Amino acid sequence: MSESFYAVLSDRAVIRVSGPDRVSFLQGLVSNNVETVSATKSGYGALLTPQGKFLFDFFVYQQDEESLLLESERGENGERAAELFKKLRMYKLRAKVELTDVTDSYDVIAVFGKDALANLFTDTTPGTTGRIANGIKAVDPRLSAMGARILLPRNELAEMAAIGASESDEESYHQLRVSLGLPNGSEELEIEKSILLENGFEELGGVDFKKGCYMGQELTARTKYRGLVRKRLLPISVEGPAPEAGTIIMNGYKEAGTIRSVHGNGGLALIRLERVSDDADLVAGDAKITVHVPGWVKLPETAA
Incomplete structure (x- = not known):
């Protein structure tokens, strides 16, 4: 029996960053190299205070040739996502960038377990990215042992059965996460x-x-x-x-x-x-x- 499970992560938000300056805008803010993010590679990074202390961490995906998606923590009542959105807007200045909260358009899904990557990827290098139905799939950019992350348009969870993953819960995901030593934002x-x-x-x-x-x-x-x-x-x-x-x-x-x-x-x-x-x-x-x-x-x- 396949050991592949999925959990919809309710405490995740998605912000779209679009416009011709989207990469240069984020490049001056984010700890990782946004220029490496593409249709086949996603990334992980953080936004810091000017003094170098943690504010937000997030995954970065390419939605299409015009837009990037930041997947971040949502927080109770959405306050963490709202704070990130506000911070990005503050630094936007004259950059040709449009920021849109698209959280309600996506389910953020973690796929984990011994066989989590088997039906999704042939290359299991962290960050390896591709399409799944109308969404995005990526080997967890931090550590492949954590499995995969998927952004699917709402109401398309039937795709999980198609990859042989059984429904699990967020707590099982978090138990694996802490056992591997991976932080979950704030x-x-x-x-x-x-x-x-x-x-x-x-x-x-x-x-x-x-x-x-x-x-x-x-x-x-x-x-x-x-x-x-x-x-x-x-x-x-x-x-x-x-x-x-x-x-x-x-x-x-x-x-x-x-x-x-x-x-x-x-x-x-x-x-x-x-x-x-x-x-x-x-x-x-x-x-x-x-x-x-x-x-x-x-x-x-x-x-x-």
Whole structure:
């Protein structure tokens, strides 16, 4: 039996960026290289404060030869999408760009499981993109182990049966996501506080260090080249009562990290690398915490 599942992600928004300056407009704002996005390649990146702190992350797809689509978090009552739209409009200035919220026109779907990519792609390189019916399919641009992302026009979910995927739920998607160490926007990243390289953006293809200037580039580059990464967002296992987001993880009398999210028996935590070792006795509230380092994560040599 095929192990391919899909979940409609209700907390996702879609913003269309169209017009002749769409690429140059985003190129000066986004941490990744928007010029590489095409009909066959999608990307992942972030919009930062001028000081280099996290504001929004999103996937970037080419809708057609005139338009790009940004798939971002929607937030409760749509406030996060509205904030992103407002921020983009503020930076638009005289650029020949049109911004349109097209969230109500699309279902954003995650396809995951051992066979998730088998009926969708022959090339499973992250970001590989193609068409599916009247929509877009892409190998997750961060990590192919996460499966695929699909943007389908509303009311076309019958396409999921055609690729052999069984309906699942968002929580199953999030449990896989945290086990792989992938953040979900402001659920795990602190707005105006988090630094991209502490949260895996370099390894996950969310930063291009050769593209030139973008907002917040200076801190991001300095963090990399001066080796300033001392914390990392990492998967955890939880034994005992699930701690709330924000709970401090203790190693004896020393703070070892902070819980960012819990889904099922796992979650994500921002870990102080110098406070964690294989024999560390970590607790958060009344729960025992075990930290895992996914294969894609590259820790500093002193913390490896």
